[in-house]
Amino acid sequence: MGIPLLQVEGLRVAVEGKEILRGVDLALYPGQVHALMGPNGSGKSTLAYALMGHPKYRVTGGRILLKGEEITTATPDERARKGLFLAFQYPVAIPGVSMLNLLRTAAKAIQGQEAPAVQLRRRLRQQASLLQMDEAFLQRYVNDGFSGGEKKRAEVFQMTVLQPAVAVLDETDSGLDIDALRVVAGAINAFASPTNAILLITHYQRILRYVRPHVVHVLVDGRIVRSGGPEVAEDLEARGYQGVLEEVRRQESMKGGE
Amino acid sequence: MTTTRPQIDLGTYKYGFRDEERYVYKAKPGLSRRVVEEISDIKGEPQWMREFRLRALEIFLQKPMPTWGADLSAIDFNQIHYYVKPVERQGHTWDEVPEYIKRTFERLGIPEAERKFLAGVGAQYESEVVYHSLREDLKKKGVIFVDTDTAVREYPDLVRRFFGTVIPPADNKFAALNSAVWSGGSFIYVPPGVRVEIPLQAYFRINAEAMGQFERTLIIADEGSFVHYVEGCTAPVYSRDSLHSAVVELVAMRGARLRYTTIQNWSLNVYNLVTKRAVAYEEAVVEWIDANLGSKVTMKYPSVFLMGKGARGDILSVAFANTGQHQDAGGKAIHAAPYTSSTIISKSISKGGGRTSYRGLLKIYEGAKGAKSMVRCDALILDPFSRSDTYPSIEVEEEDVSIGHEAVVAKISEEQLFYLMSRGLPETEAMAMVVNGFIEPFVKTLPMEYAVEMNRLIELQLSGAVG
Numbered sequence: 001m002g003i004p005l006l007q008v009e010g011l012r013v014a015v016e017g018k019e020i021l022r023g024v025d026l027a028l029y030p031g032q033v034h035a036l037m038g039p040n041g042s043g044k045s046t047l048a049y050a051l052m053g054h055p056k057y058r059v060t061g062g063r064i065l066l067k068g069e070e071i072t073t074a075t076p077d078e079r080a081r082k083g084l085f086l087a088f089q090y091p092v093a094i095p096g097v098s099m100l101n102l103l104r105t106a107a108k109a110i111q112g113q114e115a116p117a118v119q120l121r122r123r124l125r126q127q128a129s130l131l132q133m134d135e136a137f138l139q140r141y142v143n144d145g146f147s148g149g150e151k152k153r154a155e156v157f158q159m160t161v162l163q164p165a166v167a168v169l170d171e172t173d174s175g176l177d178i179d180a181l182r183v184v185a186g187a188i189n190a191f192a193s194p195t196n197a198i199l200l201i202t203h204y205q206r207i208l209r210y211v212r213p214h215v216v217h218v219l220v221d222g223r224i225v226r227s228g229g230p231e232v233a234e235d236l237e238a239r240g241y242q243g244v245l246e247e248v249r250r251q252e253s254m255k256g257g258e
Numbered sequence: 259m260t261t262t263r264p265q266i267d268l269g270t271y272k273y274g275f276r277d278e279e280r281y282v283y284k285a286k287p288g289l290s291r292r293v294v295e296e297i298s299d300i301k302g303e304p305q306w307m308r309e310f311r312l313r314a315l316e317i318f319l320q321k322p323m324p325t326w327g328a329d330l331s332a333i334d335f336n337q338i339h340y341y342v343k344p345v346e347r348q349g350h351t352w353d354e355v356p357e358y359i360k361r362t363f364e365r366l367g368i369p370e371a372e373r374k375f376l377a378g379v380g381a382q383y384e385s386e387v388v389y390h391s392l393r394e395d396l397k398k399k400g401v402i403f404v405d406t407d408t409a410v411r412e413y414p415d416l417v418r419r420f421f422g423t424v425i426p427p428a429d430n431k432f433a434a435l436n437s438a439v440w441s442g443g444s445f446i447y448v449p450p451g452v453r454v455e456i457p458l459q460a461y462f463r464i465n466a467e468a469m470g471q472f473e474r475t476l477i478i479a480d481e482g483s484f485v486h487y488v489e490g491c492t493a494p495v496y497s498r499d500s501l502h503s504a505v506v507e508l509v510a511m512r513g514a515r516l517r518y519t520t521i522q523n524w525s526l527n528v529y530n531l532v533t534k535r536a537v538a539y540e541e542a543v544v545e546w547i548d549a550n551l552g553s554k555v556t557m558k559y560p561s562v563f564l565m566g567k568g569a570r571g572d573i574l575s576v577a578f579a580n581t582g583q584h585q586d587a588g589g590k591a592i593h594a595a596p597y598t599s600s601t602i603i604s605k606s607i608s609k610g611g612g613r614t615s616y617r618g619l620l621k622i623y624e625g626a627k628g629a630k631s632m633v634r635c636d637a638l639i640l641d642p643f644s645r646s647d648t649y650p651s652i653e654v655e656e657e658d659v660s661i662g663h664e665a666v667v668a669k670i671s672e673e674q675l676f677y678l679m680s681r682g683l684p685e686t687e688a689m690a691m692v693v694n695g696f697i698e699p700f701v702k703t704l705p706m707e708y709a710v711e712m713n714r715l716i717e718l719q720l721s722g723a724v725g
Binding site for chain 1: 671672673674676677678679680681682683684685687688691692694695696697698699
């Protein structure tokens with residue numbers, strides 16, 4: 001399988017002095033979709049922010065590698081230029097900056113040169129129609145006055161335009177109605193390729209019916225307590241986080257007793 | 259997202275170059291009756307103007323320094339050269355302008371802009387307008403666009419009718435100073451029904467050290483006419499301070515529309531103390547679009563007096579204060595007639611210890627029924643060393659009015675920077691994008707060429723790089 005596109009080793013992250021992630025390991029190989037599930041407060045979004053390098057999320061241990069290269073201390077823009085992308089759960093509005101302007105500037109920053117305007121336009125149009133978005137949205141200000149669903153679509157849209165090697169999607173499914181969910185899932189599937197990898201962070205199993213993960217992880221209290229195939233998600237759905245958690249605790253206490 | 263201590267970096271100011279002084283006449287520093295008479299003599303003015311100046315001088319000497327705004331205590335009126343005449347006569351082609359002055363304006367891009375997108379250009383260097391042109395077709399329609407000294411000679415009736423009526427010398431200390439020693443500036447008259455679709459521009463350049471530039475601009479848009487006037491200004495970087503104190507009077511007659519755009523980019527040793535006021539008669543529209551990027555201290559509050567039914571005034575101002583700068587700016591709308599409307603939008607950005615203040619007045623007189631006004635000031639503070647204050651003042655004497663007022667002070671959000679950086683933009687580029695977005699409502703009112711220049715100036719201000 002070669003080297004992982006994204007590798008996380010023993011990652012510990014603290015926010016304002018409080019440790020949230022307590023040793024997380026992940027390895028996403030080319031062509032893989034991983035789902036990371038977990039209850040509220042388990043540290044899912046912390047992982048997303050830490051991977052992207054948010055300054056408030058301080059790495060206190062472990063490391064992050066992108067395509068084999070360590071990026072643990074890289075700035076967010078360096079990470080983006082190396083091929084990492086984060087679809088935000090709550091993307092912030094940038095009034096006065098059009099989506100088109102953002103994408104043109106981002107594409108230039110990431111690809112190191114300005115794409116010919118015609119080519120960029122064509123790609124934008126294609127991806128917009130794939131996400132069933134009106135092209136007029138390119139003239140709107142970034143996330144400004146967007147509905148919840150529009151924001152999520154716009155995040156996925158940016159991913160498909162910028163074509164990162166590794167995309168982290170932070171609860172992209174939450175707040176989408178079933179029709180929008182199908183459309184967004186379709187775009188994610190169209191984006192997935194043997195040369196990239198996706199980390200799908202979600203609270204619910206719902207989106208996994210449309211985007212099939214190769215590996216499912218369950219994050220509880222800042223640690224991955226279970227990893228496995230799609231059956232892990234189904235098990236979660238059946239028993240709930242509480243059920244899985246109790247089982248994990250049982251196993252741990254048994255281990256402790258040996 | 260590191261914050262560094264502010265450092266003076268004059269290197270980002272790209273217009274700081276200077277020419278050697280080769281002047282026809284340069285007044286000795288300091289202000290006196292004699293200096294005022296000298297200026298009047300050199301100009302060969304009519305008696306009424308000479309008397310106007312001398313009366314204004316008395317008022318200037320009597321009035322105390324204003325203490326309610328920015329700190330002006332370091333201005334030394336005795337150190338300033340009040341009049342500097344660079345050339346014998348004005349050119350109407352660039353070839354008639356002395357080579358070294360022409361080169362300066364070429365470096366500032368003026369002749370090129372003129373060829374590309376302007377209908378007329380005035381270029382003032384020190385105290386005098388050294389170049390002036392207006393397209394033939396506009397001349398034929400009766401449009402007048404000359405420097406104000408020429409206007410006093412050639413259009414005495416028009417000038418006497420309006421000069422000093424919108425801003426009398428006694429208005430404030432610096433209006434009095436200007437009235438005493440004024441020189442240059444633009445005079446525009448647009449006849450009834452004539453629309454000047456392409457902007458007219460004036461460019462003001464201070465070159466000498468410790469120089470005072472006191473241009474005087476008067477624009478009259480006659481009934482149903484339209485004109486857009488743009489002014490820009492720069493100066494070299496010196497250790498001794500210069501003073502720029504202009505007076506700008508606008509008159510929009512019934513149904514006229516007058517748009518006045520300023521991109522002020524003085525060097526950091528210029529005190530910029532300007533009085534700008536417009537009167538708008540019935541159904542007339544006046545728009546002040548005012549950007550203050552440069553100068554050490556700016557105090558400027560473009561005003562509109564809405565004198566006729568249905569008149570409208572829009573004031574849109576942008577201020578950027580970097581290290582060592584205080585931009586005290588805003589706007590005033592005075593409603594003195596029914597169904598008048600106004601908007602005052604102020605956007606300010608402070609960085610590196612810079613300070614911005616919004617100071618504004620909304621006044622609605624009794625009887626101005628159905629008046630509408632919206633005042634909004636947004637301040638963006640880019641680091642913990644910088645500062646922004648608002649001093650809004652609202653006086654309403656009429657009950658049947660609709661008023662909105664909103665003031666928002668925002669720190670540049672870490673989340674916005676992180677978001678843009680996560681899209682591959684380095685921190686300074688991300689910051690420039692947020693700031694340019696912030697002033698977008700202003701930039702989109704500019705002709706395209708100025709909009710591009712404006713965004714570039716903002717990036718330069720934020721880059722912190724030398725060169």
